[in-house]
Amino acid sequence: MAKIKRVCVFCGSKPGRNPAYAAAARELGAGIAKIGAELVYGAGNCGLMGIVADSVLESGGSAVGVIPKGFPERVLHKGITRVVFARDMAERKLLMESLADVFIALPGGIGTLDEIFQPVALWQLGFMKKPSGFLNVANYYDTLFEFLRRAKDEGFLPAETLDSVAVSDSPSGLLDTLARKL
Secondary structure (H helix, E strand, O other), X not given: OOOOOEEEEEOOOOOOOOHHHHHHHHHXXXXXXXXXXXXXXXXXXXXXXXXXXXXXXXXXXXXXXXXXXXXXXXXEOOOOXXXXXXXXXXXXXXXXXXXXOEEEEOOOOHHHHHHHHHHXXXXXXXXXXOOEEEEOHHHOXXXXXXXXXHHHHOOXXXXXXXXXXXXXXXXXXXXXXXXXXX
């Protein structure tokens, strides 16, 4: 099994209503540090982004934040190991993709879905073979995967693309599955 060196986490800039989301973010952060991987994420200090970064750092790991120039200084996590500035959100995604070995989506909104589906689409098109996964905390992504199965059944999504995406409700389980896919 290949070793994961960098894990890119996409997630909400808010904590969400269910305390299980924050608990999973803390557990994922600790898990990333435990396997000796570095966190790559959006550089934020708030919501699930801040929780994941805090957990990685508190567990002895390191975190690289990628943020567009011009973002408000108040959202930048001051304790992360390194900050990489991008011109804009499009370059931010490209930088995150180039830095990471695997991609994980925690609960989040439109930005999270935009970010996680780009590496999935690149995998489908054959431009990248880095694995992606969803941490399905409290069944957050169940309806999304119901839709994706429908897209597959209707002929819009290749079965291999859907099969390539890991889904787990366990941070350590998801990290193990993604490491096996490297």
